[in-house]
Amino acid sequence: MKTAITFAWLALFAGWLVSAGAAAQAASPAESGTQSPSLKAIVHRLQRHYRETSSFEAKFKEQIASVGGAKRELAGTIKYRRPGRLRWDFAPPQNETIVADGTTLYVYQPDLSQVIEAPLERAFRTSATAALLLGMGNLERDFAASLPNPPPPGNLVHLMLTARADGTRIALGLDPATYDVVTIALTDQLGNVTSLAFSDLRTNISLDQTLFTFRVPEGADVVDTPGSP
Numbered sequence: 336m337k338t339a340i341t342f343a344w345l346a347l348f349a350g351w352l353v354s355a356g357a358a359a360q361a362a363s364p365a366e367s368g369t370q371s372p373s374l375k376a377i378v379h380r381l382q383r384h385y386r387e388t389s390s391f392e393a394k395f396k397e398q399i400a401s402v403g404g405a406k407r408e409l410a411g412t413i414k415y416r417r418p419g420r421l422r423w424d425f426a427p428p429q430n431e432t433i434v435a436d437g438t439t440l441y442v443y444q445p446d447l448s449q450v451i452e453a454p455l456e457r458a459f460r461t462s463a464t465a466a467l468l469l470g471m472g473n474l475e476r477d478f479a480a481s482l483p484n485p486p487p488p489g490n491l492v493h494l495m496l497t498a499r500a501d502g503t504r505i506a507l508g509l510d511p512a513t514y515d516v517v518t519i520a521l522t523d524q525l526g527n528v529t530s531l532a533f534s535d536l537r538t539n540i541s542l543d544q545t546l547f548t549f550r551v552p553e554g555a556d557v558v559d560t561p562g563s564p
Contacts, residue, residue: 374482377494377509384514390416393536400528413533419455420547434549441549450551453560491517 397409411425423433432443435455442451479497486493491508508518520530551557
């Protein structure tokens with residue numbers, strides 16, 4: 336269960352990449368009619384923001400609401416550098432670290448003294464998600480965008496994304512001045528919702544390669560996973 340949740344976090348992060356370059360093909364006419372100018376403008380600006388963002392770091396707060404289960408709240412920091420380099424550090428009591436070095440994904444669970452290792456391009460349920468993380472995705476082909484109706488309260492710009500492959504829904508809240516992603520909520524096909532809120536976000540900063548280099552701690556067991564969980 337813990338491993339499954341871990342990879343859900345990563346899929347959600349890839350959702351951030353989707354959001355930042357989301358398809359200009361919003362819903363097709365068969366889905367919801369023609370695009371509104373406001374949707375086109377939001378998607379165009381977000382796509383440009385993604386192209387111009389090579390790295391970022393932020394603090395995050397996460398809430399996991401599973402159907403029939405209790406809510407869980409987590410926090411920590413995230414760092415990302417294109418292509419395919421990321422680091423999640425979870426604060427106590429989670430104490431988990433996730434590192435991707437562009438080729439391999441590592442999940443370190445210190446309470447189990449265990450490292451889960453997987454090829455990065457196969458660590459996701461769809462090749463589209465992996466391609467997004469690696470900076471090679473076809474965003475217009477794989478996702479549909481729309482505006483929530485009615486829009487949520489507050490001052491954020493809101494956008495809805497739907498993965499064409501599996502129907503996963505991603506709700507985004509964007510800073511209207513910078514178009515940085517402030518909130519993400521991912522709802523899977525079972526109705527489980529994982530939400531993230533970012534703060535202290537800094538983009539296009541220098542991040543040393545050592546942040547994305549993982550060394551197995553002494554005494555930890557390594558579990559290889561050849562495919563997606």
